[in-house]
Amino acid sequence: MAAAQTQNFARFVQWGRNVVAVGRNYKDHCAELGNAVPTKPLLFMKPPSSYLEEGAGPILLPRGCTNCHHEVELGVVIGSVCRDVEEKDVMSHIAGYALALDMTARDFQDEAKKKGNPWTMAKCFDTALPVSKFLTKQELVDPNNVTLWCKVNDEMRQNGTTSDMVFSIPYLISYISQYFTLNPGDLVLTGTPAGVGSVQPGDVISAGLGDLLTMKFPVAQRK
């Protein structure tokens, strides 16, 4: 692949071709939405067209959505092809990390769940995936034990730690790789802790990962 050959992971947003996300991977978040804790990872995807880098403009609430939620998540950037990778080998396939917001049109999702429809309208809209800068593995030494938080207009909404994940990063990536080959530059979103909630046009979402980074995104309505 032309794209992967560049291997400039600092710019994975520009050339990565897939994003695999896991839902309900923190018990307290399962509880707040009334969902059971899953017995196997619940997977969905977001397209690269939903990426939003800091400074590139606001999160745009999709047309018709009246309840768009922030979900702060640790993202894992894949460094080399993962196909049927064993758990013990996963860490060697990771290039680094990013903090992400899995923006979710909760009203669209509720409708999809009721009708048995895909989650696509709820999860994949333009700007539905704000992301931080890339962090190398050396910068985040223990991804399974780092705090992540999300504020809306300086009010703390989410404040968790990746040590509370139901399925660990090695387990998730091994599982995903049994069905979906992961390629360099792909992002794996590892789920969100409790505290998700609605944002409105004019709000500002900020989020942080340990003492490693913070990021900030304004919210607007897509006209």
Add this chain to the structure above:
Amino acid sequence: MAAAQTQNFARFVQWGRNVVAVGRNYKDHCAELGNAVPTKPLLFMKPPSSYLEEGAGPILLPRGCTNCHHEVELGVVIGSVCRDVEEKDVMSHIAGYALALDMTARDFQDEAKKKGNPWTMAKCFDTALPVSKFLTKQELVDPNNVTLWCKVNDEMRQNGTTSDMVFSIPYLISYISQYFTLNPGDLVLTGTPAGVGSVQPGDVISAGLGDLLTMKFPVAQRK
């Protein structure tokens, strides 16, 4: 984007970053699965990792799947960025076409629909998107009126025409572009006519588009 800059549409499978698919876009197919004809396009996505080019190996039935269906579809390859594109302008944003099989783990999909879960496991697995060679716009002059067929082991299973689509190509792409920006090299799958059905390891699926092309893919079990 490094990838898009090459603009070698004959190789869109190698660098395109997204596939947007529409479900239930032929009335006779809605009827055969007991679904209502939708009043707006039903959208889902497939990842580039699911592409399978002819000659690159067999379609691999995903682990645990016991009812994997063929769905033959016309694919539209995007030529330039589509964001809030009007119907009348859509044709100028198209680079060309490909014939595709939207392989679907129907048992996984039935379970997802029942539970209100994403369709990802059913639609996105490796090899779930066999595709033909690229056709230019000059080669397929009237995409809204071309026959498409699918055989399993020389038995005709699907034999339809794109003139039976519920939503036309311009309508679909205009609609999609209101939520999801389409980029050069992206593929839009336009739905399948009636006759979908199960395939087994050892089967050979062949499919054709008008008198323009045929393609052939063997089926095997992912070990």
